[in-house]
Amino acid sequence: MSLHNLSSADIAQGISKGSFSASEVLQSSLDRIEATDKKVNAFTAKHVDRAIQKAQSIDALRASGASLPPLAGVPFAVKNLFDVQGQVTLAGSIVNRHHAPAKQDAFLIQQMAAAGAVLVGSLNMDEFAYGFTTENTHYGPCKNPHDTTRISGGSSGGSGTAVAAHQVPLTLGSDTNGSIRVPASLCGVWGLKPTFGRLSRRGTFPFVNSIDHLGGFANSLDGLATMYDAMQSPDALDPGCHVKKVEPVLSSMQHGTQGLRIGVLNGFFEDNASPQAREVVATAAKALGVHAQVQWPDATLGRIAAFIITASEGGALHLDNLRHRIEEMEPLSVDRFMSGALQPAAWYIKAQRFRRIYRDKVNALFENWDVLLAPATPVSAPVIGTDWLEIQGQTLPSRAAMGLLTQPISFAGCPVVAAPMWPSLNDSLPLGIQIISAPWREDLAFRVAKQLETLGICHLKKVEL
Amino acid sequence: MTQEQALEFIQINAVAMGLPTDNTRLERAASHFIRTQAMAQLLDQVDCPADLEIAEIYCPKQLAP
16 A cells, blocks of 8 residues: 555544554655655655654554544645744745754644644745745755646745655645645645634744735645644734634535535636636536636735735845845845835835725625635746746746736635646646635635535646656 | 836945845846836825725734633
8 A cells, every 4th residue: 555645534544543553654755755855856854753753652642542633643744934843944045044943843833743743844945935936046946746847836835746746645835925826736736825814823934924824735625624623723922813713624614515605706817817727717617507707806906015015025024134145045036035125115005005905895705705716826837947928918927927816815815725626728737726715714615625526626646756 | 117217226225225236136126126116006096095004913912812
């Protein structure tokens, strides 16, 4: 049996039944990483000793007859902007190499550990999360397991690739403007960007405080939901964590889509989508029996405001690096950081004020709809090094354009399940959809995702590496 | 805004902020800046009443759960 192909539910169940041990699952994952990572470059560090200890503790727990937690023995890995105790938090940079090692794990890693999951390593990303391609100059580009000449997407590229390459069934990432949804789409795996303020960001290296979200990737929808439920908790120590209670989704996923008001986003989300991107949304809509077309309010302005806030906050955060260590920064993003640091304050303030109007309009939209569908990326994965994309007759900078369709959604803070799909017009390359719901209603997005999975519309594909 | 004007803006403000001022780098930053400026112009056309506050994160004290 190939343990590295199993879903997190199958792993936890197999360990619980005694079909295999947590230590065997861990070894299978480490072997898979060893065999494949030279080809895809997802991992920047492996945490073998602590992983062995954790797996042994799960095996001991089972031997004692105690009940096992929901992710017992499930290997996972994290984008390398998550603090891992005893490790330096790189955030994709070499600048941070001089920082002191983290004193404790990030909050979400603690939550995963409490649920029994086994941390095996840290993952490649765009430097300081400013990018959609993970063409990291310092650590090398992360490669798409479905075609290693192509990008994995970013900035959580290692997180998408590690799941698609069957190295681990679960990974954690961050998403400011699309950094979970873009790699999920391009790598053909499940992804979740929850509501802004749902999951604590404590113990992660920030990019844009006012838009940063954390979330995850999985090789099964059940795994994504179990992981999400395990990570939820109020956290008064993250000023951006707004929740007061845990709202699990796993138990309600099977409720179906009966009675849900589902629509397809048109306008901006069609105008900036390739034929393949339109096809996958049409396929999902047809399977769900959805015909309604819905206009997202002010999508262009929402993207612009997110773009400006990102540049300003990102540039300000790295002002000292720009002043003193600019030669060590990522060549693909350093000029954007510099430009952002010099933007007039009036642009930033206007964008933040506009966000309030925007939020009200998006909330009003969801008074009439429960779930909305849109492509996650305009195109499938471009070849590494691509500078420009042609989308609907427009020539756009490739590295920014990959986030065109995700940026307006996250700026409103809405939760999104990114679902893996496979356009017929492509040569086996995935292109995912966004299943979007109102703020704090992740449960509805999961219900629609479950329906699409059950219908066989959304699924992973095996890769040959 | 022309490329030259954007470069001039970037040069002056880079000095003010203590950032490196080599010309090649500033020219690249100015290219990004001019694209952002075009976007900011669109946003500037949105009517925001004076009492419209920024979207909030700051909270003076956590409410009791």
